[in-house]
Amino acid sequence: MNSRATVGEMLRQHGVSRRGFVKFCTATVTAMALPPWLGAAMAEQLSKGPRPSVIYLSFQECTGCFESFMRSFSPTIEHLIFDVISLDYDDTLMAASGDASESAMATAMKDNFGNYILIVDGSIPTGASGACCTAGGRSAEATLREAAKGARVILAVGTCSAFGGIPFANPNPTHAWPVSGIVGDKPIVNVSGCPPIPEVITGTLLQFVTTGQIPDLDEYRRPKAFFGNSIHDRCYRRPFFDAGQFAKTFDDEGARNGWCLYELGCKGPTTYNACATLKWNGGTSFPIESGHGCLGCSEPNFWDKGSFYEAQSTAMWGREGESQRKPLAEFAGAAIAAGAVLGVASAGAGRLRQHEREKK
Amino acid sequence: MSMDWLSFARGPALKVAIGVFFVGVVWRILGFALLRIRREHSRPRSGLLRYVSIGLFATATRSWPHPQFVKRTGAGEALGYSYHMGLFAVILLFGPHVAFLCGLLGIHPWPVLPSSVITGIAVVTATLFAGVLYRRLTSRVMRLLSNFDDYFTWFITMLVMCTGLATSAHLGARYETLLAIHILSVDALLIWFPFGKLMHAFYIMPSRALNGAILARKGAPT
Numbered sequence: 327m328n329s330r331a332t333v334g335e336m337l338r339q340h341g342v343s344r345r346g347f348v349k350f351c352t353a354t355v356t357a358m359a360l361p362p363w364l365g366a367a368m369a370e371q372l373s374k375g376p377r378p379s380v381i382y383l384s385f386q387e388c389t390g391c392f393e394s395f396m397r398s399f400s401p402t403i404e405h406l407i408f409d410v411i412s413l414d415y416d417d418t419l420m421a422a423s424g425d426a427s428e429s430a431m432a433t434a435m436k437d438n439f440g441n442y443i444l445i446v447d448g449s450i451p452t453g454a455s456g457a458c459c460t461a462g463g464r465s466a467e468a469t470l471r472e473a474a475k476g477a478r479v480i481l482a483v484g485t486c487s488a489f490g491g492i493p494f495a496n497p498n499p500t501h502a503w504p505v506s507g508i509v510g511d512k513p514i515v516n517v518s519g520c521p522p523i524p525e526v527i528t529g530t531l532l533q534f535v536t537t538g539q540i541p542d543l544d545e546y547r548r549p550k551a552f553f554g555n556s557i558h559d560r561c562y563r564r565p566f567f568d569a570g571q572f573a574k575t576f577d578d579e580g581a582r583n584g585w586c587l588y589e590l591g592c593k594g595p596t597t598y599n600a601c602a603t604l605k606w607n608g609g610t611s612f613p614i615e616s617g618h619g620c621l622g623c624s625e626p627n628f629w630d631k632g633s634f635y636e637a638q639s640t641a642m643w644g645r646e647g648e649s650q651r652k653p654l655a656e657f658a659g660a661a662i663a664a665g666a667v668l669g670v671a672s673a674g675a676g677r678l679r680q681h682e683r684e685k686k
Numbered sequence: 687m688s689m690d691w692l693s694f695a696r697g698p699a700l701k702v703a704i705g706v707f708f709v710g711v712v713w714r715i716l717g718f719a720l721l722r723i724r725r726e727h728s729r730p731r732s733g734l735l736r737y738v739s740i741g742l743f744a745t746a747t748r749s750w751p752h753p754q755f756v757k758r759t760g761a762g763e764a765l766g767y768s769y770h771m772g773l774f775a776v777i778l779l780f781g782p783h784v785a786f787l788c789g790l791l792g793i794h795p796w797p798v799l800p801s802s803v804i805t806g807i808a809v810v811t812a813t814l815f816a817g818v819l820y821r822r823l824t825s826r827v828m829r830l831l832s833n834f835d836d837y838f839t840w841f842i843t844m845l846v847m848c849t850g851l852a853t854s855a856h857l858g859a860r861y862e863t864l865l866a867i868h869i870l871s872v873d874a875l876l877i878w879f880p881f882g883k884l885m886h887a888f889y890i891m892p893s894r895a896l897n898g899a900i901l902a903r904k905g906a907p908t
């Protein structure tokens with residue numbers, strides 16, 4: 327396949343009509359909550375330019391993010407990689423292996439220096455001199471640093487690459503870091519989630535490819551179009567929260583009636599993602615709709631923010647998943663004992679003062 | 687790994703606050719309770735049982751304005767009772783608060799009121815609480831009697847109410863930020879509790895009972 331051909335040429339080769347292409351762009355623009363006029367602009371821009379080179383690096387991860395990426399409904403992964411981008415390196419998807427795959431990455435980096443899009447999936451372990459994650463004889467850190475030099479933008483896909491994710495969680499045995507902890511001089515767009523919603527990955531990529539600009543980002547460098555609202559604010563169970571109707575267990579009447587899962591530990595109020603609007607599997611459902619609270623997987627340090635099954639207004643006390651009563655009782659007992667010692671001492675001092683006053 | 691504000695508020699800060707609360711409350715209660723009571727040299731007017739029962743009776747009678755003073759103090763007492771009831775309703779009948787209490791104490795949750803009703807009660811309570819301050823500031827006698835403790839206790843209680851309202855209404859910032867500020871304000875209130883007039887929660891009934899019992903003991907038997 328000629329990677330230098332423009333997208334318009336590629337589409338004509340595949341028999342895609344201009345009308346069909348504009349419809350696709352309009353649907354993509356709608357999914358990203360962009361202004362409608364951008365659909366035509368996107369079609370124009372895409373059809374004129376060559377397919378941008380994309381290098382996809384996978385580090386300390388579970389491949390869940392890539393599995394999610396492959397399940398995008400709009401645009402589909404095959405449409406994206408055959409018609410819109412030139413996926414020049416991806417060790418999961420590419421047929422080549424060994425030296426052939428490594429030289430493909432080196433060639434793509436050299437030919438498109440300063441212009442390629444670098445997608446990073448997974449955290450970067452720095453412990454044990456980087457031995458925890460190596461490919462082609464190089465550590466993840468060395469590969470990332472080298473690949474980042476010529477990247478126009480870095481898309482950190484998944485919570486591991488965006489915020490460190492599970493490898494970064496306490497006690498972080500591999501000394502893992504997010505991309506932003508290693509690369510400081512390149513624009514980084516975080517597409518967090520464990521995994522991210524497929525359309526959020528492809529939508530963010532497509533927006534950059536078509537507009538050439540980094541989308542509006544929130545304080546965690548995530549596209550506002552997808553991460554602008556909390557799941558709680560867009561949740562179809564929100565009216566039950568407002569009405570004070572909560573499921574107390576996963577099999578009680580409240581759970582069967584679809585009441586709010588806040589008391590079962592739902593992290594919707596503090597999680598910013600498009601789960602409640604775009605949903606998963608082509609808009610079929612999302613975790614809360616399936617009866618399970620949100621885990622908050624698109625937020626930094628989500629693994630270390632207390633139990634997944636306790637309300638966010640509860641104390642973070644004692645061991646996860648265990649009753650807080652015993653550790654509280656032990657702590658309160660010690661505090662009461664300390665207070666009693668102070669109280670007896672104070673009263674003793676007071677009695678002495680009383681005694682001296684009476685003697686006078 | 688850095689800890690976010692919400693985890694800090696729910697974890698270490700809350701732990702310190704509850705620790706200070708228990709230490710302070712027990713310290714102050716024992717510090718008073720173990721002081722030597724001044725010896726009475728007169729013969730008691732009646733038996734122990736009578737003045738204990740009169741003491742208990744006094745806790746009820748002194749919790750209500752004397753008929754002679756209803757016109758002067760009735761409004762103030764009504765204000766006080768109203769915002770206390772509002773506070774208890776908000777604390778004990780709001781879902782996230784119940785989740786907090788039940789999670790901490792390991793007890794089964796009880797039914798709660800709709801969030802909109804709680805918000806309404808909280809707004810009324812906060813307004814009444816503002817009225818309490820207005821009354822204190824506009825009354826010359828009360829102003830002269832007031833000290834730092836009175837104003838700071840009012841401020842910290844109002845802070846908890848306002849941050850709670852902002853959190854439930856998602857006003858001004860992200861929910862996690864507002865919730866962290868709210869829990870931190872509760873932590874601050876718990877730390878201040880033993881050292882200010884909030885201790886009236888523990889003292890008010892015993893002191894009324896003790897006063898009633900002491901007065902019942904005095905005087906000649908009839």
